Amino acid sequence: MVNYKFVHDKERCIRCGGCFAACKQQNGVPEDISRINIVTIDEGKSGERHITMTCMHCNDPPCVRACPVKGISKREDGIVINDKDKCIGCEYCSWACPFGAPKYPDTGPAELRGIMDKCTFCVIPYEQTDEYGTSILRAPNPKCAGFCATKARLGGDASEITATYNERVAGRLVERQIGV
Amino acid sequence: MATKTNSIFGGSDIKLSRRTFTKLTALGTAAALSGINSVSAYPEGLELFEEVTAAPAAATNKVKSICSFCSVGCGYTGVVEDGVWTKMEPWEDHPINLGGMCSKGTALANVTNSPRRLRYPMEKVGGTWRKISWDAALDKVANKLNEIRDTDGPDSVFFCGLVHGSNEEAYMFRKFAMLFGTNNIDHQARICHSTTVAGLLNTFGHGAMTNTVIAMQHAKCHFFFGSNAAEAHPVFMQKVFVAKERGAKIVVADPRFTRTAAMADKFVRFRPGSDIAFLYGLINVILENGWEDTEYVENRTYGFEYVKEAVKDYTPEVVERITWVPADDIREVASIIALNKPSNIIWSMGATQHSVGSQIIRASAILQCILGNQGEWGGGCVPIRGHCNVQGVTDMCVLSHFLPGYYGVTSEGSWDWYAKCFSDTPSTSGKITFDELKARFDTLNGESMMTKIGFAVSRWYEGVLKPEAEIDQPHNIKAVVLWGEATSSVTEMKREKEAMEKVDLVVIVDPFPTSASAMPDRSDGIILLPAATRQENSGSVTTTGREWQWRDTIIPPLYESKTDMWIFQELAKKLGFGDHFDYNSIEDVTREINLAVRPIGCQGQTPERMKRQKENYHTFDPWDGRAKGGPCDGEYWGLPWPCWTTDHPGTPILYNDKAPVMEGGHDFRAKWKYPDDEPNAGEEIVRGNLPPTGDGSGTIHWTYNYAKDPTGEVNEQALAEGNPPTGRGRAMLRVANTKWVDRVPKHREPIESPEPDLVATYPTYEDKKFYRVMTEFKTEQQRSIAENRHVNYPIVLTSGRQVEHHGGSAQTRNSDYLVQLQPEMYVEINPKVANDIGVKHWDFVWVKSARGQCKVRAYVTERVNEKTAFMPYHWAGVFEGQDYKDRYPTDGVELARGDSVNIIASPGYDEQTQMQETKVALCKIEKA
Ligand code: SF4
Ligand code: SF4
Numbered sequence A: 001m002v003n004y005k006f007v008h009d010k011e012r013c014i015r016c017g018g019c020f021a022a023c024k025q026q027n028g029v030p031e032d033i034s035r036i037n038i039v040t041i042d043e044g045k046s047g048e049r050h051i052t053m054t055c056m057h058c059n060d061p062p063c064v065r066a067c068p069v070k071g072i073s074k075r076e077d078g079i080v081i082n083d084k085d086k087c088i089g090c091e092y093c094s095w096a097c098p099f100g101a102p103k104y105p106d107t108g109p110a111e112l113r114g115i116m117d118k119c120t121f122c123v124i125p126y127e128q129t130d131e132y133g134t135s136i137l138r139a140p141n142p143k144c145a146g147f148c149a150t151k152a153r154l155g156g157d158a159s160e161i162t163a164t165y166n167e168r169v170a171g172r173l174v175e176r177q178i179g180v
Numbered sequence B: 001m002a003t004k005t006n007s008i009f010g011g012s013d014i015k016l017s018r019r020t021f022t023k024l025t026a027l028g029t030a031a032a033l034s035g036i037n038s039v040s041a042y043p044e045g046l047e048l049f050e051e052v053t054a055a056p057a058a059a060t061n062k063v064k065s066i067c068s069f070c071s072v073g074c075g076y077t078g079v080v081e082d083g084v085w086t087k088m089e090p091w092e093d094h095p096i097n098l099g100g101m102c103s104k105g106t107a108l109a110n111v112t113n114s115p116r117r118l119r120y121p122m123e124k125v126g127g128t129w130r131k132i133s134w135d136a137a138l139d140k141v142a143n144k145l146n147e148i149r150d151t152d153g154p155d156s157v158f159f160c161g162l163v164h165g166s167n168e169e170a171y172m173f174r175k176f177a178m179l180f181g182t183n184n185i186d187h188q189a190r191i192c193h194s195t196t197v198a199g200l201l202n203t204f205g206h207g208a209m210t211n212t213v214i215a216m217q218h219a220k221c222h223f224f225f226g227s228n229a230a231e232a233h234p235v236f237m238q239k240v241f242v243a244k245e246r247g248a249k250i251v252v253a254d255p256r257f258t259r260t261a262a263m264a265d266k267f268v269r270f271r272p273g274s275d276i277a278f279l280y281g282l283i284n285v286i287l288e289n290g291w292e293d294t295e296y297v298e299n300r301t302y303g304f305e306y307v308k309e310a311v312k313d314y315t316p317e318v319v320e321r322i323t324w325v326p327a328d329d330i331r332e333v334a335s336i337i338a339l340n341k342p343s344n345i346i347w348s349m350g351a352t353q354h355s356v357g358s359q360i361i362r363a364s365a366i367l368q369c370i371l372g373n374q375g376e377w378g379g380g381c382v383p384i385r386g387h388c389n390v391q392g393v394t395d396m397c398v399l400s401h402f403l404p405g406y407y408g409v410t411s412e413g414s415w416d417w418y419a420k421c422f423s424d425t426p427s428t429s430g431k432i433t434f435d436e437l438k439a440r441f442d443t444l445n446g447e448s449m450m451t452k453i454g455f456a457v458s459r460w461y462e463g464v465l466k467p468e469a470e471i472d473q474p475h476n477i478k479a480v481v482l483w484g485e486a487t488s489s490v491t492e493m494k495r496e497k498e499a500m501e502k503v504d505l506v507v508i509v510d511p512f513p514t515s516a517s518a519m520p521d522r523s524d525g526i527i528l529l530p531a532a533t534r535q536e537n538s539g540s541v542t543t544t545g546r547e548w549q550w551r552d553t554i555i556p557p558l559y560e561s562k563t564d565m566w567i568f569q570e571l572a573k574k575l576g577f578g579d580h581f582d583y584n585s586i587e588d589v590t591r592e593i594n595l596a597v598r599p600i601g602c603q604g605q606t607p608e609r610m611k612r613q614k615e616n617y618h619t620f621d622p623w624d625g626r627a628k629g630g631p632c633d634g635e636y637w638g639l640p641w642p643c644w645t646t647d648h649p650g651t652p653i654l655y656n657d658k659a660p661v662m663e664g665g666h667d668f669r670a671k672w673k674y675p676d677d678e679p680n681a682g683e684e685i686v687r688g689n690l691p692p693t694g695d696g697s698g699t700i701h702w703t704y705n706y707a708k709d710p711t712g713e714v715n716e717q718a719l720a721e722g723n724p725p726t727g728r729g730r731a732m733l734r735v736a737n738t739k740w741v742d743r744v745p746k747h748r749e750p751i752e753s754p755e756p757d758l759v760a761t762y763p764t765y766e767d768k769k770f771y772r773v774m775t776e777f778k779t780e781q782q783r784s785i786a787e788n789r790h791v792n793y794p795i796v797l798t799s800g801r802q803v804e805h806h807g808g809s810a811q812t813r814n815s816d817y818l819v820q821l822q823p824e825m826y827v828e829i830n831p832k833v834a835n836d837i838g839v840k841h842w843d844f845v846w847v848k849s850a851r852g853q854c855k856v857r858a859y860v861t862e863r864v865n866e867k868t869a870f871m872p873y874h875w876a877g878v879f880e881g882q883d884y885k886d887r888y889p890t891d892g893v894e895l896a897r898g899d900s901v902n903i904i905a906s907p908g909y910d911e912q913t914q915m916q917e918t919k920v921a922l923c924k925i926e927k928a
């Protein structure tokens, strides 16, 4: 059974924006919002670090509970998706989300303005249907992680990405704690 | 490796009917609301839905290619649907980037598809832009160039640019100028790494990065000295982090607390322009503590005593006074780099763009030799080149002082060799003799201009503006051809603007109209030729680590744009030397390069081998870049030059004498003219079993005549004898060429110095005429002091890169993704400076220097200290506060425009190469 998650390695992220541009392109997200935001802590000071913020595809997603029209759901593979046909743009989900993942655009196609958009693990793009009215559903293939310049952002099955992260952190531990 | 995670996924879009989709999500929602974790009806595998696909399947084509921004050389896959480039996918097992790319790379499709592209040739007539046909445009350009050639001579045209072009296009550009009959051709390497080339070439024998990016994983210490790789070369940091996780230390010395500095174990902030003093402080401490590699120094270098003598006065305390760095910090940095080996030194423009740039590089190279790092995996000199193919274009010598492969223009022998190559190559039908080639050139005072170094891109405008008698060529420059060249990257922009207004014709060849079309205040005489982007044609490109990769066409040129090759061919026809350009394919040009470019070993990188590597990329081990088994068994990724024969694996680490040459081993060059003051240097310069044979003059050690070896026999012989064709020499810690003023580096204050009393002790050079123009060193430095600039302009201004933009940024400032990330020009100032002048974050300010002023946003940050300000250099389209948006062709107004730091930058130049001193100027900041 897969369970899709992200890991963000703050010891590698350099705020290059690769994830941002990759997501924009893959999902056609309009100008004023982004499914992935890079936040810098302590800019210009010692300890400066960059964190990428997206939907974290929570196991018990508060947004799903908050949505009054049941427009958000969690799939069996762990991915939290939203249905823009149902969304009424009330922004309750943003009250509930601990990360500020849901966004409400002012630009882009008129019928989608104010309608919630967020990271779908690249499964559903910004416009969830194509020009024939057919819904688009893609294989989970997070472009932000695939394109991450430094491999700071890992996305995929939780057991796999945590294993990758384990390997990396083990190296750091050997160096810092054990001093080998 | 991290990438495995993502490789499990397929990438195809699955479409399903609206009804099915709704049913699925509803179930999922219900499950989640009921508090049960997830019982969605979503089944394993997505194939199930394919049967309900309603839309016709698009004809999808996937092409692997190479990023055309920086020189890391990241690979990616372009997805083309029904002929439209819709998406990109990571090239997950690409040995260099493992799929990773920065924002510029991931915006490549966005840039290519930009609606602001130049769609057809245009001409400015009577103040308005008009569409013209290709035929008319080329006729106009060719007629004017021919007319100038006839009346003023070929030197009255200046060609520049092409840094993003392939090796083949660069070679064609240089050949084009050779046949036109001028050395007035230059490109951006002049203002990015010309000092690296001069410094390293005169120390080691080659002017390039001595490692590959992949090799960075092997280092035990990365010393960033003049590089902000996290912004300038993001994917380079992937390798740095791998090393860090294996215990490597990261040290960053920079005037600014950069994003790279934020990831360092140790950061020191030093004064812009005090680089040599800083490096000498380190060497002083290293020698004081006996941390040098005595055996290495003994066996592999020449001139150590001179260095010892030179550094002895640079004690940490003296260095503290010059650099503003506490003496203990200097000691600490020295200990980290000396005790964690192999360590390297990594630089970019921070080290190169100085009036002592070549000497800063020399000092860096000396440091590496003294520590014995030079030639080690992960150690050595790491000048990260800027543009995607600036290494290749440098190698193909779109430069006013070299011919392709670093054959000096001042030697007739170089021209003789090229006359032969142009005639003998099976790739073209043209024939030309040495005398015919020479006759293409003008003469001055009875001497042929063929063997005279041309103008540098940093000073070309002086060829227009200075009185004819003051420049070393027959007549002023009357036309300029900007072939993918950003005018905003050159300092003294006001003079450049004036020159662009004065010439008869400005030709701009570019995928975008660029800010150059808007800068000159003129109503006629600008022709814009729409060039294809690098994603719309193919050819080989060389990474910063000398690796040749084949860049493939993702889509054919959009609109009416044409490839550079086509434009060269058409223009050459009209100028009367088309028979030297009648190549059938770009691969034909590669083959001509394989034939001609010998000193740096370009014999092994045939189109066939490059393409074979591209097919078999997965067989290369990302740890050392070497193929283990498969069709490329034993080859290094990209066949890094020198690659002496088609059986040679490439040379990943220059000067590595531990590996056999046929396994990628190498050594320092043996060909040095003995210093006049040491005519019997002998064994001190050449080592190993190469007997000094001389060439008649009795002073040159050079056993193998590899540079003029049309059959390749010489290379074969050298390799059979176990030697690199360039011989086995020593690293020249003291420059052999007695024409260098400083044969061992010494600190000299920048042209505009904030410290007049240091100028008294460490003055700059005497004024000097070179590259056809008088250049003021001492005069300008003294003028600065006389005008009290250190008082009137109390802040040191430095410049650099933003990750989202690139070079002059004609491409990136036209990409909506990148502009969303980085929309406006700014100056970074310290909170204290901001508060003192009453400015809040993002207010407008004027940044003023003795040259002019810029109106930009204030970015209030502690990245810079109170004495320093920083501005990115990518911006143009606004000139001293005036927005030029009305001057562009209507459809081509750049999406984001900003004032250019190079309007106010220093008029300092490097004493060897005419590199501009963009990293140190004096300024003041006022509320706007
Ligand atoms: S691509 Fe990676 S390194 Fe770059 S900003 Fe995103 S998470 Fe950070
Ligand atoms: S997984 Fe896809 S949708 Fe989510 S942030 Fe990354 S790129 Fe955007």
Ligand code: SF4
Pocket: B067, B068, B069, B070, B071, B072, B073, B074, B097, B100, B101, B102, B103, B104, B105, B106, B233, B234, B235, B236
């Ligand atoms: S600009 Fe450089 S680091 Fe960024 S994707 Fe392109 S090659 Fe890679």
